[in-house]
Amino acid sequence: MSDKHQHEQATGSAMAIDPETAWQQLLRRDSKATFFYAVSTTGVFCRPGCTSRRPLKTNVRFFRSVDEAHAAGFRPCQRCKPSIARSSPSEKIRAHIEANHDRQVSLAELGRLVHLSPFTVQRLFKEKMGATPLQYQRALRAARLRSALKQGETVTDAIYNAGFGSSSRGYDGAQLGMTPARFAKGGQGEQIGWCSARSPFGWIIVGATERGLCWLSLAGTKHEAEASLREEFPAATLKRDPSLASMVDAALRVVGGQTNSSKKLAALQIDLRGTAFQLKVWQALRQIAHGETRSYSQLARELGDPKATRAVARACATNRVAIVVPCHRVVGANGSLTGYRWGVERKRMLLEAENSGA
């Protein structure tokens, strides 16, 4: 086994990053450090040795791999090019599979590509991606199949064009039911604790990774609430965690507008993942004070992009953390409630609760 391979294995392990140590390495521009860091305000991720301006500590997130940084919606830096040079075997394998999505790529072929045995390829890829190369290929084709069908191709054409050999296998592969992006976004490799509770606004469920709150939704029933979490993170390991009841309470205090809630809220870690634009919108939502609202176009102007009204609305509609990222405080230009991911009626109740100063 080569040194390089051993190194890749070491960095690919599930070892957690100690943020303080990593921050010190970042400050030193330690080129031997094995993590990557991303800056939430720019949407870019870098190697620790990058010569670009050092970010503010509060805006930095650390990732163990390029895959993780991509999955969280960050772009590679143009200066230190974290995803191009020194790419790991699993990244090379993924790129090769994606470049050859219209045919089946064997483990032997992937092994030759990265100079590893088919067995190691299988294990390494599964470790990094949470799926075997074959499952990944199926998911890719299933995603292509669905998008082709949406664009109006016939079922048969779409199945063949997506690289499935026969229609029965086509449906077989499609059962995996995720787009490649959701391999990452679907919570693959994540442990998510959850807790649900009744609230004045319906059943509330919170989900949290080790980084913080990643899901908060409202639903009519307990069952619906729990299903929403599973649907958003189909690939994650979910575990009930009653200690997260404190997060439910903290969220409800946001609506109550209790004086100390902003302090408590600041202590409430949130694990937001999205594109740079989504992150920007979600951060802006958190600046809207209790009892206030903005229109989508106002928010777009505040973000310095008046033409982005619709993109702002989309970012609000894809918010994963209701109440705490208060997308309910964004309304139509004429004050109408417009839409809400968790039901317009709930949006009305939340705004009423906030306006009544309860």
Ligand SMILES: [Zn+2]
């Ligand atoms: Zn960089």
